[in-house]
Amino acid sequence: MLVTTSACYLYLTICCAILLLPFTVTLIRSVSVAQPGGSVVFSLSAYNEIVGSFWPKINLSLSIALITIAIDTLIGIPAAYALVRYDFRGKKALFSFLNGVWYVPGVCYAMALVLAYYFVYKFFLGFWGYIAAYSCGFLFLMLLTCMVAFRHFDPRYEEAARCLGAGRLRSFLHVTLPLIGPGVTAGILLTFVLSFNEFITALLLAGPTRLMTAPLRVYSDIRMYGVRETVAAEATVLQLISLIVVALYLKFIGTRYLRGVILI
């Protein structure tokens, strides 16, 4: 019995270690500083070095992610509501179309955007170019999770609110939204993680504008300096932010609202 339990724990530990390996390796690299004599010592100096240069990039990536979330929430919730609650001509086609982006290879999507931005919407370069690209590209995440939330939401609560004197908007705000809210958070989480860490689209879009997101900065630093400790420190910070967000989500909201993710 004891042997089996220990074996299970050992197995789990190995699994976790493998999953955490990328993070652990970058973490170790970031704090191992080579001395002139050839010895390696523990030091946080790399983090000190990157504060000034990397923080603005993190800030930019966070802003892009948050605005993307705001836009996708505003579009995704009503769209999901309509797709779940009403029947109309071309509903399935519209649904497939809205999710289509997911099936387009990222690099093709990025190239299409570059072409579109340069030749059609010239004003869409830079910051708002990122926002437009991510709001479009990740809308389906919000759409699917919200659709799952609405499917699990019994319309009788809404009917009860209407009968008690609440108009459409107020019954939505006071009853529907609080009840589907946790489901929407799943979409917010996914949109955050993916848009914060997105790289391929950023690589193509940033080229001419020089507006670098955090992941892009890590990439270009690797190309320029190799995997030295400051680059590892940047990669560690980047991973840590996503890990903390996911951990906080799981702690306060749990896994039950992530069921929509199964669809993806």
Next chain:
Amino acid sequence: MTHVKALNITKRYETVAAVNRVNLEAEDGKFVTLLGPSGCGKSTTLKIIAGLIYPDEGEIYFDDRNVTELPPDKRNIGFVFQRIALFPHMNVQKNIAFGLRMRRRPKEEINRKIKEVLHIVHMDGFEKRMPSQLSGGQAQRIEIARVLATDPDILLFDEPLSNIDAKLRDELKYEIRRIQRETGKTMIYVTHDQAEAFAISDKIYVMNNGVLEQIGTPVELYVNPVTPFVASFIGSNNFLKGRVLEIDPSMNVARVSSDGIEIEAPYSNGLRVNDQVLVCIRPEDISIIGEGERSRYTNVVHGKIDESVFAGLLTRLNVDVKGITLKIDVQGSERFSYLNVKGKKVLLGFSKCSLIAGATEIPA
């Protein structure tokens, strides 16, 4: 208090009419029930009155107001759902306050109202409970309180007791009737349960397949069903197909022949000789009698007991009369003397029975 009128309402789903030209009227302060089997259109009718479903045809009036086009929040109604619809993210107090907050009432009034309606439904002190901490019966009481708090003109109930266990259901139906008497509000109640409908209604509309079958008080529906559906749906009945032999208009009595059995029955409509009729005889209206009692019954027939089943309050006998099986319910202390009586020859007497003109099929 409001007078509700639904005129000719029709609702189609694709080509099927869920509700077909239904006319319904609930007078001021009356308790009106829509009774029928599941899928008969009674809930759809109620939701049309509430404004949750819009009819394809027809009009709804509250007093002189045409409300057909109004959304539910502009109708000042109360709707109690079949499945508890208390908002799970609000406690009892907030649930009850919801309708008042939507009406932008002052805080003191809301607090006073909460106390008042909780008292009406006998749930004082439950303000802070969450819906998940309430039993089914308690939740349904709170739901009624929530609806009463907004002081609606009309209360609508969509099978509010069907998910509640039998004992509590019995208690709650009288409770609803008591609240109706105390508040004097017009109420429309939907149920498939005949006992529930009979216990609480001033007037019952019987529906089947989207159409109204009959309107009447519980007693009228029971004694004088006008369609085969009503005769079979309400209570239980023996059906005999027959033909009118003779009519005595002065006494309003018709003599009917049915498979060699002659029956005298009262009638009230324009029946003619040779008309096809369905004779309905309730099992509890047939008595087993002695030879000396013949003169006390309009109709007397010979029969042989085929089967007897003891069901507690009564004993149900199947008696063969000239090849036709009649169901008979024996009540009172006599029910114990018919437990092992298979094959016994008996004399049956009955005076009460009703005729449904024009019906040729015995309802399933």
